[in-house]
Amino acid sequence: MAEARITLDEAVAHTRTGDVWLFCGHTMADRAIRVTTNSPVNHVGMSVVIEDLPPLMWHAELGRSLPDMWTGTRQRGAQLHDLRDAVVVWGNRYGQRAWLRQLDYDVTREKEDAALRAIARLNGTPFPSTARLASRWFRGRMPTRKAFAGELETAYCAEVVAVTYEAMGLLASGRRPNWYDPGRFWSGDDLALSLGARLGEEIAVTVPPER
DSSP states (O other), X not given: OOOOEEEHHHHHHHXXXXXXXXXXXXXXXXXXXXXXXXXXXXXXXXXXXXXXXXXXXXXXXXXXXXOOTTTSSOOSEEEEEEHHHHHHIIIIISOOEEEEXXXXXXOOHHXXXXXXXXXXXXXXXXXXXXHHHHHHHHHXXXXXXXXXXXXXXXXXXXXXXXXXXXXXXXXXXXXOGGGOXXXXXXXXXXXXXXXXXXXXXXXXXXXXXXX
8 A cells, every 4th residue: 555645844734733743764873762662763753733833843852953942942852843844854954754643633722731731841851861762661661650740850752742642631641651662653553542532544744855
């Protein structure tokens, strides 16, 4: 079956809060993440589309290639970026393929406010070192006490999305944030959402050259 594909401009025009963006690259770090987590992708972000603001992407990354829309500064870790600019950077500068999974759920103003509170709480949380990622995911699968979002000293991309989904009520509480990796948000994994919400199939996004 041919892969569904749309342009980035089409994706930006149709995306809504809660949609998921997935990325797959070919650097050693990208491959290490996928091997460590047994995942087909190495990065995940979430659309934030609020009223008259341009569509934004909420994610966490090691670099500081774009200004954070929450603070106005360039920072590492959890960041809120202009969505189109972020996808262009990941597609060109970082050499990543991109996919969009749309959330099938009516995100109300209350859910948007919950997402914004999570962003305010987590924004700027440092990104963990690559060397610590494997042990971090391993600990996340151990039956130990859950780490709440406010306790996160560092945050990886999948943790940021998961904690925000949990704040919106789309993921049930009970799992440690570091149980999540990018592959949990790929359709091949059985990510059980709450409130009858579901994520659609991956739609490949054609990324234009960086200007």
